[in-house]
Structures are given as C-alpha cells and as structure tokens.
Amino acid sequence: MGRALVRSPLPERPQIHLISLPLAWELESTQVYLIESDPLTLVDTGVQSKASLAALESALDELGYGVADVERVILTHGHRDHFGLVETLRERGAQLECWVHEADAPMVEDFERVVRARLEGAFELFREAGATEEVLARIEGDRFHDLDQNLAEGRATHVDRALREGDRVEWKDFSFRVLHSPGHTPGHLLLEDDEAGLLFTGDQVMGQVVPRAETFYSALLPDPADPLRRRPRFKGLVELRRSLRRLRGRSDKWLLPGFGGLVRRADRTIRDTILYYDVRLQRIERSLRHLAALDQEVTAFELRTALFPPEASLERIRSQILLVIGALDCLEEDRLITTRRREDGVLTHRHR
Numbered sequence: 001m002g003r004a005l006v007r008s009p010l011p012e013r014p015q016i017h018l019i020s021l022p023l024a025w026e027l028e029s030t031q032v033y034l035i036e037s038d039p040l041t042l043v044d045t046g047v048q049s050k051a052s053l054a055a056l057e058s059a060l061d062e063l064g065y066g067v068a069d070v071e072r073v074i075l076t077h078g079h080r081d082h083f084g085l086v087e088t089l090r091e092r093g094a095q096l097e098c099w100v101h102e103a104d105a106p107m108v109e110d111f112e113r114v115v116r117a118r119l120e121g122a123f124e125l126f127r128e129a130g131a132t133e134e135v136l137a138r139i140e141g142d143r144f145h146d147l148d149q150n151l152a153e154g155r156a157t158h159v160d161r162a163l164r165e166g167d168r169v170e171w172k173d174f175s176f177r178v179l180h181s182p183g184h185t186p187g188h189l190l191l192e193d194d195e196a197g198l199l200f201t202g203d204q205v206m207g208q209v210v211p212r213a214e215t216f217y218s219a220l221l222p223d224p225a226d227p228l229r230r231r232p233r234f235k236g237l238v239e240l241r242r243s244l245r246r247l248r249g250r251s252d253k254w255l256l257p258g259f260g261g262l263v264r265r266a267d268r269t270i271r272d273t274i275l276y277y278d279v280r281l282q283r284i285e286r287s288l289r290h291l292a293a294l295d296q297e298v299t300a301f302e303l304r305t306a307l308f309p310p311e312a313s314l315e316r317i318r319s320q321i322l323l324v325i326g327a328l329d330c331l332e333e334d335r336l337i338t339t340r341r342r343e344d345g346v347l348t349h350r351h352r
C-alpha cells in the first residue's frame with residue numbers, strides 16, 4: 001500500500017489534506033480529509049478496524065497531530081466505511097463532535113438495530129421482486145455473515161448535530177455550505193466551498209466508480225394510500241437521479257470524493273454518472289416495451305435474468321436485482337409502467 005497521506009493536494013485550500021484508509025472487503029481504500037484549521041476537522045473516518053486506525057494515526061502524526069486532537073467529524077453519509085472509527089477516536093481521547101445529515105442520523109446512532117431491520121427488509125423486498133427460492137435461500141443463509149461484517153466494522157455512534165440543506169460548517173477563517181443530495185443514502189450530503197471552488201462529494205459522485213443507490217423499506221406497515229399495499233420504501237435511484245440532475249452544469253474546480261482520487265472535471269463526471277444510469281434505464285424500458293407488445297408482464301427478477309448474463313456471485317445477483325428495482329421505481333415515477341400484485345404477493349410490471 002502507498003502512503004496514507006497526501007499533504008495539501010489543492011493549492012486553492014492548502015488546509016485540506018487527503019488521507020487514504022484501507023478497507024477490509026476490497027483491495028481499495030476510502031478517502032477521508034483532514035481540514036487543518038480551527039476546529040481541527042475530519043470529513044469521514046474510514047471503517048472501524050486496526051488497519052484503518054493505524055493508517056489514520058500515522059497520517060495525523062506526519063502532520064503533527066494525534067487522534068485525540070480531532071475536534072469535529074463531518075460525515076458525508078451514514079455508511080460504516082465513513083463513520084466506523086468515530087467512537088474509537090473518542091475512546092482515544094478525542095473530545096469531538098460528530099455531525100451528519102438528519103436523514104442519516106438514525107443509521108449512525110442506532111446502527112445495529114437499523115442494520116438488522118434492513119437485512120430483514122431486503123429478504124422481503126427480494127421476495128416481492130420475484131426472486132427464486134434458491135436465491136432467497138442464499139440471501140437468508142448470508143444474512144448472519146452480512147450482520148457480522150457490519151457489526152465488526154461499525155457501531156452505534158453518538159451524533160452531536162443533525163445537519164440540513166443550507167447549513168454552514170464553519171472554521172475560524174472560512175465556511176462550507178451543506179447540500180442535501182440523497183440517493184446513495186437518504187441523508188447523503190455534499191460540502192460546498194464556493195470560495196475555493198471545491199465540492200466534497202462522498203460516495204455520491206466519484207472518480208472512476210458509479211454510486212450505488214440504496215433501496216430499503218422505511219416503515220414496517222404497508223402504505224394505506226397505496227392500492228397495492230406496498231410498504232413505504234426509500235427509492236434511492238429515483239432520489240439519485242434527481243440529485244444528479246440538480247448538480248448538472250456545476251463549475252467546481254475539484255470534486256473531493258470518498259473513492260477514486262480527486263476529480264478535476266466536475267461537470268463531465270456528473271454527466272457521465274447521469275449517463276451511466278440513463279443507459280441502463282433505457283435498456284430496461286426497451287425490454288419492458290418489447291414484452292408489453294407480446295402481452296407479457298414481468299417481475300423484477302425475470303427482468304434481471306433477461307438482461308444480465310448468468311451470474312454465480314450472490315453479491316452481483318443482489319446488486320443487479322437492486323438496479324432493476326431502482327429502474328422500475330424511476331419508470332413508475334415517469335408513469336411509463338403499471339404494477340400489479342399477483343396472488344402469491346409478487347409484483348409484476350408492464351409497459352403502458
């Protein structure tokens with residue numbers, strides 16, 4: 001692994017340092033930022049792990065600080081690879097405040113309960129999407145492994161301030177504005193430094209990778225206003241599409257994401273991310289239109305099988321189903337499809 005610290009990569013704002021922290025589940029690393037001003041602030045922290053803590057400690061040490069000196073952590077969103085180390089820093093003596101958008105605060109503060117609820121909800125979501133018994137059994141079998149991994153790398157973390165759109169995060173000599181940009185998570189935020197032309201983008205817009213959009217049930221009971229009696233759900237791809245469209249045409253000099261280096265061309269990267277999903281949405285819509293011409297309706301799982309080559313990895317199957325569900329949410333929002341519930345509870349879809 002290369003060095004964790006890149007000191008002052010941006011002349012526009014030399015107080016910002018880039019620190020790369022290792023992740024357990026892939027060969028990649030997550031990028032966090034130290035803002036060397038008053039208060040001494042981290043944007044994100046990496047997972048809760050010995051390797052991640054050691055890398056953070058050594059980067060801080062090179063700059064003449066210890067973890068106990070960190071006074072504030074701003075989280076771009078409530079994923080464990082971003083907030084995992086916060087409580088560890090507190091245990092090591094940091095009297096820090098942890099700030100996160102209000103919509104992601106429950107995930108951070110009530111981590112274990114929310115993770116359990118999401119894993120249970122995912123099973124029901126995939127059943128409703130028409131996943132085969134075989135795939136459902138594999139998802140069920142994997143649930144405890146998923147739970148273990150989540151609980152190893154994150155834990156319930158006290159939040160001191162819930163942020164909202166338009167709030168300002170201040171230092172003694174400058175301030176950043178909070179933009180609420182849901183999609184990857186409900187409370188993903190961006191930090192805008194318009195004086196220096198910088199935008200912290202977390203996992204919402206990245207170099208070389210496309211953001212995943214979360215999808216999960218947000219309530220236990222069905223929505224009484226929905227004739228299909230579906231449970232209310234966070235529809236990440238619908239939100240992501242809206243958030244990305246809102247960012248179109250931005251003239252930031254640099255994006256500072258959670259993965260993939262620093263990004264020079266904000267506008268092009270935002271456009272490419274929009275295009276990535278537009279292409280997939282169009283492909284799914286075409287397939288639905290073709291099936292409607294044959295007088296057929298289809299489940300999300302059947303669409304996945306038709307659109308992707310045979311796949312063995314459960315992780316990939318899962319992300320493909322989630323992509324199709326997200327696309328169907330977008331097409332439903334665009335009023336291009338109708339949805340029906342079969343007698344076995346599975347949802348089927350048809351192009352109008």
Ligand SMILES: [Zn+2]
Binds near residue numbers: 077079184203
């Ligand atoms: Zn994330």
